[in-house]
Amino acid sequence: MIAAHVFDAALAVLVLGVAIWTVTAGPAFAAVIGFVAYGLLLALVWVRIAAVDVALTEAAVGSGVTGALLISAAARLRPTEQRAAAEQPGPALRFAAAALAVLVAAGLAALVLFPAEPAPTLAPAAAAHLQALDVGNPVTAVLLAYRSLDTLLEKVVLLLALMGVWSLAPDRFWGGAPKLWPGGQRGGELTLLARLLPPIGIVIGVYILWVGAVAPGGAFQSGAILAAMWLLVMIAGLQKAPEIGQWRLRLILVAGPAVFLAVGLAGFALPNGFLSYPEEYAKPLIIAVEVVLTLSIAAILGLLVAGPPESERQR
Amino acid sequence: MRVLLDLVTIIAVAAGALFIMAGTVGLLRFPDSLSRLHALTKADNLGLGLIVLGLLPQSQSLSAMLKLVAIWLLAQLAGATVTQLVARAIRRDGQPV
Amino acid sequence: MAEFLTAAAAFVLAMVALGLVRILRGPANADRMMAAQLLGSGGIAALLLLAVGTETPAAVDAALTLALLAAFAAVAFASSVPRSGAGERDATDR
Numbered sequence: 001m002i003a004a005h006v007f008d009a010a011l012a013v014l015v016l017g018v019a020i021w022t023v024t025a026g027p028a029f030a031a032v033i034g035f036v037a038y039g040l041l042l043a044l045v046w047v048r049i050a051a052v053d054v055a056l057t058e059a060a061v062g063s064g065v066t067g068a069l070l071i072s073a074a075a076r077l078r079p080t081e082q083r084a085a086a087e088q089p090g091p092a093l094r095f096a097a098a099a100l101a102v103l104v105a106a107g108l109a110a111l112v113l114f115p116a117e118p119a120p121t122l123a124p125a126a127a128a129h130l131q132a133l134d135v136g137n138p139v140t141a142v143l144l145a146y147r148s149l150d151t152l153l154e155k156v157v158l159l160l161a162l163m164g165v166w167s168l169a170p171d172r173f174w175g176g177a178p179k180l181w182p183g184g185q186r187g188g189e190l191t192l193l194a195r196l197l198p199p200i201g202i203v204i205g206v207y208i209l210w211v212g213a214v215a216p217g218g219a220f221q222s223g224a225i226l227a228a229m230w231l232l233v234m235i236a237g238l239q240k241a242p243e244i245g246q247w248r249l250r251l252i253l254v255a256g257p258a259v260f261l262a263v264g265l266a267g268f269a270l271p272n273g274f275l276s277y278p279e280e281y282a283k284p285l286i287i288a289v290e291v292v293l294t295l296s297i298a299a300i301l302g303l304l305v306a307g308p309p310e311s312e313r314q315r
Numbered sequence: 316m317r318v319l320l321d322l323v324t325i326i327a328v329a330a331g332a333l334f335i336m337a338g339t340v341g342l343l344r345f346p347d348s349l350s351r352l353h354a355l356t357k358a359d360n361l362g363l364g365l366i367v368l369g370l371l372p373q374s375q376s377l378s379a380m381l382k383l384v385a386i387w388l389l390a391q392l393a394g395a396t397v398t399q400l401v402a403r404a405i406r407r408d409g410q411p412v
Numbered sequence: 413m414a415e416f417l418t419a420a421a422a423f424v425l426a427m428v429a430l431g432l433v434r435i436l437r438g439p440a441n442a443d444r445m446m447a448a449q450l451l452g453s454g455g456i457a458a459l460l461l462l463a464v465g466t467e468t469p470a471a472v473d474a475a476l477t478l479a480l481l482a483a484f485a486a487v488a489f490a491s492s493v494p495r496s497g498a499g500e501r502d503a504t505d506r
Binding site for chain 1: 414415416418419421422425426428429432433436441444445447448451455458459462465466468469470471473474476477478480481482483484485487488489490491492493
Binding site for chain 3: 321324332335339342343348352356359360362374383385390393394397405
């Protein structure tokens with residue numbers, strides 16, 4: 001189809017152009033805008049190469065959580081931006097970086113343009129077992145059944161990242177509340193948006209979680225959407241960031257990986273071993289794990305953007 | 316019947332694309348930020364609405380149609396409110412209006 | 413029909429590209445914030461046209477997510493935009 005090729009070519013040129021602009025943009029804030037635009041366009045690219053799950057994640061994380069995180073970082077770095085911009089790397093370093101980038105790009109291009117014949121793939125094997133799991137989306141089956149160990153470890157890594165962010169706080173602030181960036185404006189429109197969008201966003205998030213069983217979607221995308229809605233409420237000032245010392249908050253954060261781990265350990269009681277699901281309970285178990293995981297992911301991502309605590313604990 | 320639906324789709328999508336082009340022309344040619352914002356919001360959202368209208372006859376089920384309409388409503392709501400926010404930021408920035 | 417819809421998607425993408433060039437060039441930060449809105453409406457239009465034109469129904473869900481999060485991105489930009497030019501506001505005045 002000619003139109004599809006034209007679309008793809010235009011999209012490729014646009015993505016490259018925005019990427020180049022982002023890299024060469026001067027002030028940090030402009031570069032962040034370019035990065036978010038680049039992420040949203042990349043979501044289109046993922047749709048075009050039939051990876052809609054990744055497209056959902058790119059849209060949710062790239063413009064939601066990561067965008068907010070970068071803006072917050074740019075705001076904190078603003079006092080030193082002038083001095084940082086004055087430090088330029090020397091020509092040797094630039095040449096080495098360019099050579100490395102060209103090498104990686106050439107390697108990837110070779111892999112894509114000249115694949116081994118026949119291209120190695122596990123798709124038939126993955127599709128063969130979907131019936132037994134009663135799951136329609138192969139990506140969800142891979143994430144939560146075939147390679148569930150990877151998913152479990154990734155969620156633990158998210159928790160560790162959060163602890164890393166928290167550890168940036170001075171000792172006296174441990175257990176206190178983070179501050180989102182100082183709100184530029186507290187207008188009526190922001191409050192209106194923060195009251196209207198989150199309920200819609202929660203419905204969309206739950207929908208994406210639920211549809212992830214049979215169509216692109218899943219726990220991580222849903223968690224990212226919910227995190228973005230929570231951040232919206234905090235940005236508008238309708239709710240303060242929670243104190244990180246509260247046990248309820250910590251329970252939510254840990255519940256996802258903990259339930260996942262418990263389900264995995266329960267697999268020892270059955271003949272198949274760690275993280276194996278019993279035949280009849282596979283789908284309910286997967287759903288239960290996904291629901292709790294979504295809440296944890298939403299909380300973790302929201303707190304990652306909120307940053308380290310910056311006030312004392314109110315006790 | 317099929318031909319009629321396809322005709323509606325073609326006309327509506329073409330009209331929507333036309334409005335998006337008009338919005339882009341405004342974006343490129345208007346002299347200051349606020350009028351560019353105006354062109355972007357009004358024309359592009361109208362174009363989106365016409366495109367959604369044109370895609371409705373091509374949907375396979377009622378729920379698919381409702382989903383399209385829901386997306387359009389969300390885009391309208393978000394677009395209208397966010398425009399006010401951006402306009403306020405533009406005015407605060409001190410650009411000559 | 414499918415060809416026409418995909419062609420329309422390509423056209424909308426070209427318009428978005430032109431708009432982005434103008435917006436990202438805009439002299440003030442406040443101009444650049446409009447990128448989120450442009451992608452929010454133009455990107456959704458392109459995705460919806462693609463969804464029907466290339467028979468990828470899941471792209472409609474991607475358009476839904478894009479609509480929601482482009483709005484969020486615009487809010488994040490608008491509520492933290494620094495004044496461009498002389499006299500940057502210090503971000504640490506809490």
